[in-house]
Every structure is written in structure tokens, then in C-alpha cells.
Amino acid sequence: MGRELAGAVARWVHLHDLGVEPRLVHVCDVQPEVLRWYERLDPGPALTTDHRELLADDRVDAVYCAVPHHLHEALYLDVLRAGRHLLAEKPFGIDLAAARTLVAEAEARPGQLVRVSSEFPFSPGGQEVWRWIAERRFGRVIEVRSKFFHSSDLDPQKPINWKRRAAQNGEYGVMGDLGMHALHLPLRAGWRPRSVRAVLSDLVPERPDGRGGTEACDTWDNAVLSCVAHDDERPFPLQIEAKRIAPGETNTWIIEVDGMDGSIAFSTKQPKTLRWMEYRRGEPQAWSVLDLGSRATYPSISGAIFETGFSDWLQQMLAAFVDEAAHGRDGMRQPFTCATPREALASHELFTAALASQRDGSVVEL
Numbered sequence: 001m002g003r004e005l006a007g008a009v010a011r012w013v014h015l016h017d018l019g020v021e022p023r024l025v026h027v028c029d030v031q032p033e034v035l036r037w038y039e040r041l042d043p044g045p046a047l048t049t050d051h052r053e054l055l056a057d058d059r060v061d062a063v064y065c066a067v068p069h070h071l072h073e074a075l076y077l078d079v080l081r082a083g084r085h086l087l088a089e090k091p092f093g094i095d096l097a098a099a100r101t102l103v104a105e106a107e108a109r110p111g112q113l114v115r116v117s118s119e120f121p122f123s124p125g126g127q128e129v130w131r132w133i134a135e136r137r138f139g140r141v142i143e144v145r146s147k148f149f150h151s152s153d154l155d156p157q158k159p160i161n162w163k164r165r166a167a168q169n170g171e172y173g174v175m176g177d178l179g180m181h182a183l184h185l186p187l188r189a190g191w192r193p194r195s196v197r198a199v200l201s202d203l204v205p206e207r208p209d210g211r212g213g214t215e216a217c218d219t220w221d222n223a224v225l226s227c228v229a230h231d232d233e234r235p236f237p238l239q240i241e242a243k244r245i246a247p248g249e250t251n252t253w254i255i256e257v258d259g260m261d262g263s264i265a266f267s268t269k270q271p272k273t274l275r276w277m278e279y280r281r282g283e284p285q286a287w288s289v290l291d292l293g294s295r296a297t298y299p300s301i302s303g304a305i306f307e308t309g310f311s312d313w314l315q316q317m318l319a320a321f322v323d324e325a326a327h328g329r330d331g332m333r334q335p336f337t338c339a340t341p342r343e344a345l346a347s348h349e350l351f352t353a354a355l356a357s358q359r360d361g362s363v364v365e366l
């Protein structure tokens with residue numbers, strides 16, 4: 001993900017001037033062969049294998065930190081205590097205790113911006129769904145479904161890596177990896193789950209270790225979380241799913257909001273296509289379909305009819321981060337911020353409850 005962010009910085013000219021421009025001045029990775037890729041950048045950033053060296057560089061105002069989950073707490077704390085703004089990766093600590101420590105540290109430093117990476121709501125479709133939710137065009141909520149699907153683990157011969165080991169990825173398994181993608185917009189809408197019944201699946205319990213043997217693959221592959229959330233104090237079913245084994249899917253986020261007055265649906269599988277229905281009582285229930293083009297959170301040079309993709313949404317998210325860091329929450333060019341530490345904490349509370357639900361086969365209140 002470090003290279004993805006470096007790519008977004010390198011083509012900043014793609015965006016219209018937003019009064020602030022990030023420069024990549026220092027990169028850290030413990031693997032020298034990973035650092036070698038950054039030598040292609042011009043101007044080239046300083047390179048180090050020791051993050052303390054990066055934090056001692058007084059040109060560094062903000063740090064994007066993308067490391068395995070068991071390192072989040074220690075590295076994010078180092079960044080915060082060095083006085084830098086932080087764009088953290090999800091899940092924002094390996095477990096609930098780590099997330100609580102990080103939120104407390106972040107909130108003790110109001111002069112530093114702390115946000116958590118979640119780029120999909122910055123897609124044109126994600127933004128349309130968000131505007132539609134903010135305008136409350138749904139009437140009474142019937143049901144909300146938000147799902148994030150990979151098929152990356154369908155092949156049992158795929159060798160293990162850190163994301164498939166609980167010690168490095170966390171007990172949450174796929175929820176820690178992919179859950180925030182599904183939760184960002186529902187949480188921003190105020191639809192915080194009040195209860196959950198989880199069904200977690202461990203479909204591939206061991207994997208090749210890459211050295212001719214096998215190793216236990218002790219993380220949950222798939223998570224289906226049937227939650228109850230409230231809108232206007234009225235309960236509704238909120239279905240959150242995160243799956244590493246969803247046959248045929250690559251990196252699909254699906255959000256569907258059904259309401260008594262209107263419904264809306266967006267999937268990154270058809271990244272141009274927004275579907276919605278405005279329902280008037282007694283009239284036909286007809287869905288409208290619109291090709292979205294490139295309408296962005298932050299305007300870009302792309303013509304309005306050109307489609308966007310993952311790297312564009314990531315750049316839009318980074319723009320929101322640097323806009324907020326430079327201009328403050330009230331001075332931002334547009335109002336949609338990156339995911340907050342409190343939203344990340346709410347995701348941890350849900351994942352922790354989901355683990356308990358799976359253990360006991362019970363509905364867990366939050």
C-alpha cells in the first residue's frame with residue numbers, strides 16, 4: 001500500500017489545485033528490496049529501514065503508515081508521539097485494546113490530524129450514496145447491506161502470508177482486513193450496530209508454508225454479521241459481510257440501502273453504474289440507472305464521461321486527508337472526511353462482539 005500512496009502523490013497534477021500539495025520526502029520499509037522501488041521516483045525520497053530515522057526528519061509533517069496489524073499500535077504511537085499527523089491503515093490496531101489505546105493517544109493530541117484509510121466511499125458511486133443518505137432520501141429504512149468481497153483465498157494451494165496468521169493479522173481475521181471497507185459509510189450515517197449475530201467461517205484451516213510444508217491458517221476467512229442498527233430510533237437490519245472467499249470477486253464493495261421512500265445501490269463491480277429508486281405511493285416501482293463518469297470529491301482533469309478506479313479513489317482519499325490537515329475540518333474544500341479514529345473504534349467493538357457471538361452462537365448486544 002505504500003507504493004499505492006506514493007503513486008497517488010506522484011500524479012498530484014491530476015487534481016485541480018486544492019491549496020495544498022503533498023511531497024513524499026521519506027520512506028521506510030524494513031525490507032531493502034521494497035525500498036528499491038522508490039528509487040524510481042524523481043525527486044527521490046530519503047529511504048530508511050528504521051522508522052525512527054524517518055520520524056527524526058523535520059521535513060516530515062504527516063505519515064501514512066501501512067504495516068501488518070500486530071505493528072499498528074507501536075508504530076502509530078511512535079508517529080503520534082513524534083508530533084506528526086497520521087493517516088493510519090485499518091483496522092487501527094490488532095484488537096480492541098490496541099484501538100482504545102490509539103484513540104486515547106489521538107484524542108490527547110487535538111493539534112494532530114489522525115484518520116484511518118478507507119478509500120471506497122471516495123468513489124463517485126460511494127459519494128452519490130453518501131449524498132443521498134445525508135439528504136435522507138430513503139424515508140423509513142427497510143434494510144441496509146454493505147459487503148466487501150475477495151476471492152483471493154479460494155485456492156487452497158495459495159501459500160500463507162501474514163494476513164492469514166492470527167498472530168500478525170489478529171483474531172478478527174477477515175473482519176480486521178476488510179470490515180472497515182463495509183462499515184465506513186454505515187457508521188458515517190450514524191447506523192452503529194446495537195446487536196450482532198455473527199457467522200464466521202474457517203474454510204481453509206491450513207495452507208502451504210512456501211517451504212514445502214503446511215502451516216495452520218488460523219484466521220477467519222469469511223464473516224457474515226447480521227446486525228440491528230437504528231435510524232430515527234427505529235430498528236432495521238444492517239447486514240455487514242467481509243469475505244476472502246467469495247468465488248470470482250476481486251475487490252468488490254457493494255452498498256444497498258432500501259427505504260420506504262427510496263432505495264439506492266452501488267457496487268464497485270460496475271464502477272460507473274448507480275442505481276436508485278424514488279418511490280411514490282401507488283406508482284410503479286421503477287429503478288433508475290445512471291452512468292456516473294468521473295465526478296469526484298476533489299475535481300480532477302479527467303473529462304466528466306471518463307470512468308475512475310481504485311487508484312483514483314485512493315488519491316481522492318489522500319486529498320481529503322491533506323485538505324483537512326492543511327485547512328482544518330471547517331476549512332476543507334468539501335465536507336466528507338476520511339474515516340475517524342472513533343469510527344475505527346466502533347468497527348473494533350463490532351468485530352469483538354462478533355467473535356463472542358461466533359463463540360457462543362448468541363446475539364451479542366453492543
Ligand SMILES: NC(=O)c1ccc[n+]([C@@H]2O[C@H](COP(=O)([O-])OP(=O)(O)OC[C@H]3O[C@@H](n4cnc5c(N)ncnc54)[C@H](O)[C@@H]3O)[C@@H](O)[C@H]2O)c1
Pocket residue numbers: 001002028029030031034049051065066067068069071089090091117118119176177
Ligand atoms: N486501504 C486498502 O485498500 C488496503 C489494502 C491492502 C492493505 N491495507 C492495509 O495496509 C496495511 C499493510 O498491508 P499491505 O497489504 O500493504 O501489506 P504488505 O505486507 O504488502 O506490506 C507491509 C510492509 O510493511 C513493511 N514493514 C514491516 N514491518 C515494518 C517496520 N517495523 N517498519 C517499516 N516497515 C515495515 C513490510 O516489509 C512490508 O513491505 C494493513 O493494515 C492492511 O490492512 C489496506
